[in-house]
Amino acid sequence: MTDAAETLTIDIDGWEGPLDLLLALARSQKVDLRQLSILQLVDQYLTYVDEARELKLEVAADYLVMAAWLAYLKSALLLPRDPEVEPSPEELALRLQLRLERLNAMREAGARLVARDRMGRDVFARGAPEGLRVVRRSRWDAEIYDLIAAYGRISARTRPVMHIVAVRPVMTLEDAIARVASMIGERIDWSTIESFLPGDASGPFRKSALASSFVAALELARQGRIELRQKSAFAPLYLKAAER
Amino acid sequence: MSVADETMRALEAVLFASDQPMTVPEIRAYIGEDADLAAALADHYAGRGIELVERGGRWHFQTAADLANFLRRDREDSRKLSRAGIETLAIIAYHEPVTRAEIESIRGVQTAKGTLDVLMEAGWVRPAGRREVPGRPLTYATTAEFLTHFGLASRRDLPGIDDLRAAGLLDPVDLAFDAAQSGDDTVETVTQDD
Amino acid sequence: MSVADETMRALEAVLFASDQPMTVPEIRAYIGEDADLAAALADHYAGRGIELVERGGRWHFQTAADLANFLRRDREDSRKLSRAGIETLAIIAYHEPVTRAEIESIRGVQTAKGTLDVLMEAGWVRPAGRREVPGRPLTYATTAEFLTHFGLASRRDLPGIDDLRAAGLLDPVDLAFDAAQSGDDTVETVTQDD
Secondary structure, three states, X not given: OOOHHHHHOOOOOOOOOHHHHHHHHHHHOOOOHHHOOHHHHHHHXXXXXXXXXXXXXXXXXXXXXXXXXXXXXXXHHHOOOOOOOOOOHHHHHXXXXXXXXXXXXXXXXXXXXXXXXXXXXXXXXOOOOOOOEEEEEEEEEOOHXXXXXXXXXXXXXXXXXXXXXXXXOOOOHHHHHHHHHHHHOOOOOOEEHHHHOOOOOOHHHHHHHHHHHHHHHHXXXXXXXXXXXXXXXXXXXXXXXXXX | OOOOOHHHHHHHHHHHHOOOOXXXXXXXXHXXXXXXXXXXXXXHHXXXXXXXXXXXXXXXXXXXXXXXXXXXXXXXXXXXXXXXXXXXXXXXXXXXXXXXXXXXXXXXXXXXXXXXXXXXXXXXXXXXXXXXXXXXOEEEEEOHHHHHHOOOOOHHHXXXXXXXHHOOOOOHHHHXXXXXXXXXXXXXXXXXXX | OOOOOHHHHHHHHHXXXXXXXXXXXXXXXXXXXXXXXXXXXXXXXXXXXXXXXXXXXXXXXXXOHHHHHHHOOOOOOOOOOOHHHHHHHHHHHHHXXXXXXXXXXXXOOOOOHHHXXXXXXXXXXXXXXXXXXXXXXXXXXXXXXXXXXOOOOOHHHOOOHHHHHHOOOOOOHHHHHHHHHOOOOHHHHHHOOO
């Protein structure tokens, strides 16, 4: 990299972009990058690109963009300062110098890194390690509760299905027929169906008794044993023994 | 061994890095010296965790044989038994000895081969002979380990159906809840509702 | 070291047998004891042809670096990195976690897709989560294997990292620019004409 400026004239493909080329040129100044002459660097770069074009080498667009930018920077640095222009050419130059410093730092760090004693090149791991073994075993987990709950679940699911109707407070149709038939004989006048219900009936039992008594009334009417009367829909329903 | 002995160090490194046991001529090709040092190096390692040994004229490092038990470790992964697994186990426990066909008929679902394998791997179920009926199907029963794991003195300690009912374990509400939770079994509503 | 020390022997054997560098918890899983002995064992091997080293919290045996000339026979550097690869690796190692855009801004050139792929395939670089800024770019960082390969006990051992950090050379250009603007003399020196 010492005679970079000379070899540059024939080797543009070797550079990883304009910044890389600039860094190589900067290093050819053989000064600390902080002491770098930006004007000199610009001249070096522009000369290089011109030479490359004279040799009719393809110069990639980003090198030309950099060349144009550097030409602008050079003129701005040389011309009397225009306070209106932001950022100032000095600031642009400083940024360029900072970028070159950073790239240079990483390039040198990379070189030091790969020069270290590297595994498989300078130091070696054991050639034929026996290897360590992990014997995996599953420890199955289950609690006694899980076991008996599972059995309960199966039993509930698959035992002969047995429908158990709970003892519910109902009046069966047979009971209602017997009840209405026996009571009707004692009634002279029209009586509401509610009057045939047990006096203490309440809640679900009363509803059941009412429904059964109604069906019983219809059955007895069909047999001609009672008469029914209702003035209108939802009006009270009256029962009376049939006149024979 | 003198640590400063360069040849000895090189021998050590070469034998360590080699992926093959090495003959003395092979060693010589690397360290360019008399390779008889191997015996001296072997002495140095005597009694250590690593040994340098000669087998059929070839030298290699190996771990000391008495430490083999350190080179493996058991890893126990705790795993929960699947629903099919626990149900199958319950049926075996309550009905043993029981054939696979009987298990399936009680569960009302086909039992995957893997399910019984898991139970046997866990050490809770064992084959318990063949039933002397056509086809001579294998039967299964629980093991002593099963009793130990579940804290049972004997199978008679398992709660009976009446106990289960009393404990609410046949309660269809729980059953329906379970089913809703796991979303798999459809539940027949066995009993009353109000 | 007392040769009779069983734990030390076991440690030696386990590290020797392992085909991977091992963390202290991993070692403990095998020898079931306090694994701080690794440092003592490393001392025992100091200056020998084989060394016990710690890289990124993982221990392994390797040959002594100064014996490379004995071992390089028939071996070539199979992992020859391109210049772009070396630079990219250095940028990731010294700046991690770092986005691709940040790598490109330091290098002043787009990073070919293959460059990062090669570094990841070598096992030296890994994706290290996304940065919570617009676009949520992926960041990259180095691996434990990177430390092992380059013989670094930790990232703090990266060559010259302290100096680079002190000089601000690991800071982005914008930050360094602001620092330079806020009153020192670097601006003057860069603009001087020869």
